[in-house]
Amino acid sequence: MFRLDRLWRGSRPGEPLNNLHWHEAMARCWPLPALSADERPQLEALAREFLASRAWEGVGGLDPDERLRLAVTVQACLPVLSLGLDWYSDWVTVLLYPSGFVARHVWEDEFGVVHEEEGPLVGEAWERGPLVLSAEDVLTPEPGFSVVVHECAHKLDMRNGDANGQPPLHAEMSPARWKAAFSAAWDRFAEGVEAQADWLPFDAYAAENPGEFFAVASEAFFTDPAPVQQVFPEVYQQMVAFYRQDPLARLTRAGLLP
Structure with a gap:
């Protein structure tokens, strides 16, 4: 059992954000500086609403201070920049561990057999439950990787029930x-992982199941879109239509990609 050491209710929507922490959070996630002049105030408005509508819980002595909360917030708001926060309406709690954690799950299959799984994680999304994140990984996103975007993609997926990639x-x-588009791409990707191919556009963990494929593809879509578009153009176009954003075009316009 974990111990909840600190719970924060988000700041009120009208409260000013700490400029230093805001700019630090924006700079940390490298696609965010590419946002247009119209998108930046849109993201800030979403961020204020997100901060005000979440319950922030720290585990193991972790203090979810504003620096950490903003790092989560800007990455969480990126996928719903053109969708709105109603897409996150079925959950409110962000649970933060200092670093990676061990998760234990007990579940019953269709035949009534009870299974128990335990393993290390850096993030987890519970259906209608909290978003669970490693603070260390929240603060160190890199091209192709964002644990926040990954778990938020699961949250969006779960609005249809199970995280099945649709x-x-x-x-x-x-x-x-x-x-x-996604079925063909997942089949090809899984074959590539098995063959240890060098053309894989994102992390091999995407081969686990269609739900993980969607989540991993989503974090790459926002943080390293060029390989996704090159290898799986049909998947890329479907995500452009779903997220109502084109990260590759955005980064190219900003001069961050050739």
């Missing part, structure tokens, strides 16, 4: 096209 799509999107 979040609720917009009315103008085709579920059949989404499934065809």
Whole structure:
């Protein structure tokens, strides 16, 4: 059992953000400086709302101070920049460990057999429950990797129930096209992982199941989009349609990609 050492309720929406911590959080996640002049105030408005609407809990003596909360916030708001925070309406708690943690799960399969799993994690998303994160990993995102974006992608996926790689799509999107694009890409990716191929556009963990493929592809989509678009252009276009953002075009316009 973990011990909750500190619980913060977010600041009120109108409260000023600490400029130093805000700029530090924006600079830490390298795609964020590429946001346009219209997108930056949009992100800040979402950030204020996110901070005010979350309960922040620290484990093992961790203090979820504003620096850490803003680091989580800017990365969590990026996937819903064009969607809005209603997409996160089914959860409120952000649970932060100092670093990686060991998670233990007990579950029953369709045949009534009870299974127990235990393993190290840096993030976890519970259906209608908390977002669980390693503070160390929150503070060290890098191109292709963001534990916050990854777990938030799971949260979006879970709005349809299980995290199976197909979040609720917009009315103008085709579920059949989404499934065809992601299924073909996952099959090819899994074959590439087994063959230890050098063309893989993101972490091999994506081969675990379709839900992990969507989450890993999402963090790469936002933080290292060029390889995703090059290797899986159909998947990239489906994510552009779902997230209503084009990170590759954004980074290119900002001069951060050729």
